[in-house]
Amino acid sequence: MTGFRLVALAIGFGLSAGAAMAQSASPYDMTYALRDGKPTTLYADMSEASAKKGTLPGDAKGIVLRWCRDEIPFGSWQFGSRKAQLGLLDARWCEISYNGAVGNVPGKVLTPQ
Numbered sequence: 001m002t003g004f005r006l007v008a009l010a011i012g013f014g015l016s017a018g019a020a021m022a023q024s025a026s027p028y029d030m031t032y033a034l035r036d037g038k039p040t041t042l043y044a045d046m047s048e049a050s051a052k053k054g055t056l057p058g059d060a061k062g063i064v065l066r067w068c069r070d071e072i073p074f075g076s077w078q079f080g081s082r083k084a085q086l087g088l089l090d091a092r093w094c095e096i097s098y099n100g101a102v103g104n105v106p107g108k109v110l111t112p113q
Contacts, residue, residue: 024077024078024085024112025078026074026077026078027065027068027072027074027077027085027088027112028065028066028067030065030112030113031061031062031063031064031112031113032061032063032064032065032096032110032111032112032113033060033061033062033063033110033111033113034056034058034059034060034063034109034110034111035086035108035109035110035111036058036109037058037059038058039055039056039057039058040055040056040058040060040105040109041054041055041056041105042054042055042056042096042098042101042103042104042105043103043104043105044103044104045104046069046093046095046104047093048106050104053101053103054101054103056098056105060098061113062098062113063096063097063098063110064096064097064098065094065095065096065110066094066095066096066097066102067094067095068089068092068093068094068095068107069092069093069094070091070092072088072089072092073088076088082112085112086111088107089107089108089110089111090107090108091107092106092107093105093106093107094106094107094110096110
């Protein structure tokens with residue numbers, strides 16, 4: 001094999017190995033369910049002291065994560081274990097949408113589907 005072919009082959013293997021190492025999508029490119037299966041209050045702001053906007057049913061699935069405060073670090077999420085991902089959610093409040101309703105929940109109630 002020529003030197004050029006060897007270099008091209010090495011680059012190809014390196015790129016495919018890097019793609020294979022990613023464990024999950026961005027936290028904002030997936031859907032969520034409620035972690036404990038119990039109804040959860042949807043708040044107007046990122047605090048339990050804020051107005052209540054409604055309730056998510058315990059069997060809610062397909063919850064879309066719009067953003068969290070503090071932002072979830074993508075690298076920690078994508079390369080972290082399931083336990084690490086849940087830990088990242090536990091430390092945040094998140095704005096979500098579900099069946100047309102938009103509101104806030106503590107991240108500790110969410111689990112990736």
